[in-house]
Amino acid sequence: MLAPSDTPTIMKDAAVQRTEPRSRIAIQHTFLLLLFAAMLGVGTPSAQAQQSSSSEAALSGFGGLEGLRTMTNDFVLRLQKNPRTAPFFAESDVPKLTKSLTEQFCALLGGPCRYSGRDMKAVHTGMNVRTADFNALAEELQLAMIQAGISNTEQYRLIALLAPMQRDVVGR
Amino acid sequence: MPTLHFAALLYSVRATLSLVVAATLSVATASAQEQSAGVSGKLLATSGVSQIEGAAGGGLATWAVIGGYGTVDQIGGSAFATQVSLDDFRLRSSGAAIGFYDRFELSFAQQAFDTKAVGAALGLGAGYTFRQDVFGAKVRLIGDAVYDQDRWLPQIALGLQHKRNHNGAVLTALGAKRDQSTDVYVAATKIFLRQRLVLSGALRFTQANQLGILGFGGPQGNSHRAQVEGSAAYLLQPNLVLGIEARTKRDYLGLGEQNAYDAFIAYFPNKNVSLTIAYVDLGKIVVPGKQRGVYASLQFAL
Numbered sequence: 450m451l452a453p454s455d456t457p458t459i460m461k462d463a464a465v466q467r468t469e470p471r472s473r474i475a476i477q478h479t480f481l482l483l484l485f486a487a488m489l490g491v492g493t494p495s496a497q498a499q500q501s502s503s504s505e506a507a508l509s510g511f512g513g514l515e516g517l518r519t520m521t522n523d524f525v526l527r528l529q530k531n532p533r534t535a536p537f538f539a540e541s542d543v544p545k546l547t548k549s550l551t552e553q554f555c556a557l558l559g560g561p562c563r564y565s566g567r568d569m570k571a572v573h574t575g576m577n578v579r580t581a582d583f584n585a586l587a588e589e590l591q592l593a594m595i596q597a598g599i600s601n602t603e604q605y606r607l608i609a610l611l612a613p614m615q616r617d618v619v620g621r
Numbered sequence: 622m623p624t625l626h627f628a629a630l631l632y633s634v635r636a637t638l639s640l641v642v643a644a645t646l647s648v649a650t651a652s653a654q655e656q657s658a659g660v661s662g663k664l665l666a667t668s669g670v671s672q673i674e675g676a677a678g679g680g681l682a683t684w685a686v687i688g689g690y691g692t693v694d695q696i697g698g699s700a701f702a703t704q705v706s707l708d709d710f711r712l713r714s715s716g717a718a719i720g721f722y723d724r725f726e727l728s729f730a731q732q733a734f735d736t737k738a739v740g741a742a743l744g745l746g747a748g749y750t751f752r753q754d755v756f757g758a759k760v761r762l763i764g765d766a767v768y769d770q771d772r773w774l775p776q777i778a779l780g781l782q783h784k785r786n787h788n789g790a791v792l793t794a795l796g797a798k799r800d801q802s803t804d805v806y807v808a809a810t811k812i813f814l815r816q817r818l819v820l821s822g823a824l825r826f827t828q829a830n831q832l833g834i835l836g837f838g839g840p841q842g843n844s845h846r847a848q849v850e851g852s853a854a855y856l857l858q859p860n861l862v863l864g865i866e867a868r869t870k871r872d873y874l875g876l877g878e879q880n881a882y883d884a885f886i887a888y889f890p891n892k893n894v895s896l897t898i899a900y901v902d903l904g905k906i907v908v909p910g911k912q913r914g915v916y917a918s919l920q921f922a923l
């Protein structure tokens with residue numbers, strides 16, 4: 450993975466001697482190496498799925514199942530306030546939706562849960578959710594995670610798992 | 622001399638104007654959004670910034686994303702002003718892009734390349750400035766850089782940039798064959814959210830000398846050739862992106878033109894503004910030594 454601390458190396462290399470041809474080669478090499486390292490760091494989508502073992506440890510970044518539930522509850526309350534998502538959730542049963550979503554997030558993250566709710570396509574059919582609504586939901590989730598003090602790494606992990614669901618949720 | 626100053630003034634007035642218009646638009650639309658909730662639909666930073674020729678991208682490299690924050694149901698847009706202060710020159714670029722339904726992008730940029738003292742040494746006059754207009758169009762063909770997290774397929778776009786240089790006579794004297802030309806490119810961009818990485822590559826078919834600022838073609842050749850552009854960026858946090866870029870260039874003029882590189886940091890305080898600061902190395906430009914310096918770009922978007 451390309452760590453943020455890798456970038457200054459390039460800057461340092463680039464700052465040497467204006468006319469020295471070696472420095473150019475050094476810059477090119479550093480660049481290619483970083484690009485290559487970045488590509489290796491990416492890994493395959495299937496490898497990602499295997500990474501998370503089905504255990505409590507998978508939820509440690511979220512404060513365990515309890516932490517995940519608290520964050521999810523806050524998330525649902527936010528959805529009822531955001532002007533873009535509110536109309537969809539006006540009549541939602543908050544505890545029930547929190548339970549469904551907590552289960553689903555927990556299972557996706559590799560935690561010890563099984564999602565017992567309905568199929569994503571089926572649930573969202575007839576709602577006519579637009580991409581901008583989906584993104585508003587993602588933004589509220591991000592805010593709820595920030596509020597809960599969840600690390601950037603864990604935030605991106607959950608967002609990455611949810612992103613492909615856009616196809617099941619939007620435009621149905 | 623007074624005319625030069627006037628031209629520079631006119632340039633900055635125009636750049637400022639496009640930014641003011643964009644800022645006004647963002648404010649107007651933001652307040653409209655409160656009622657209709659109909660704009661600014663993409664996720665923060667996912668439409669990149671404005672690259673030096675006006676298309677959505679990194680700083681130097683072109684990306685497959687569509688400019689502005691419009692989703693598939695919306696129209697978005699952006700305006701930018703960029704200044705690159707090099708050892709011997711100064712490049713300014715400003716312009717705007719409109720994104721239609723996250724599918725098409727139309728862009729415009731005007732570039733001014735101030736030769737400062739080198740202009741005098743070359744007999745063009747101190748502060749002689751090359752000017753170029755770039756008209757761009759881009760279409761997203763397949764893939765989605767953000768949502769396709771479970772697929773390898775990147776977002777792929779096809780684009781063109783029609784470039785019109787205003788300095789025909791001087792370009793001819795430099796050995797350039799043409800003062801206008803059209804670049805065609807294919808770009809592929811993927812955001813790996815889990816790894817917090819953005820990887821992007823583009824293949825550009827061009828005959829440009831220094832992006833077209835020194836015209837097109839020359840004694841060393843005149844055909845469109847494939848050049849490579851690449852970016853690798855790290856999402857430090859949702860509003861802060863760090864990255865590096867490279868862009869190959871060809872030496873048609875026989876003046877030792879070299880590849881360009883940069884390392885950038887882009888800050889997105891909100892969806893309406895972003896600021897990109899980079900350290901750039903544009904390689905040799907006519908005079909001995911590499912042209913390195915600071916790139917600063919301000920963008921307004923909606």
Ligand code: HEM
Nearest residue numbers: 534537541542549550566567572578582583586611614618
């Ligand atoms: C990745 C994104 C999303 C996920 C993972 C998700 C997940 C879920 C889940 C698990 C349920 C409960 C199903 C059940 O209990 O059987 C649900 C229901 C629902 N979803 Fe989504 N959803 C997403 C996006 C959206 C969006 C963008 C909207 C609209 C803005 C939306 C609107 C609704 C509504 C209105 C319900 C019914 C809630 C109720 O029971 O009152 N969802 N969703």
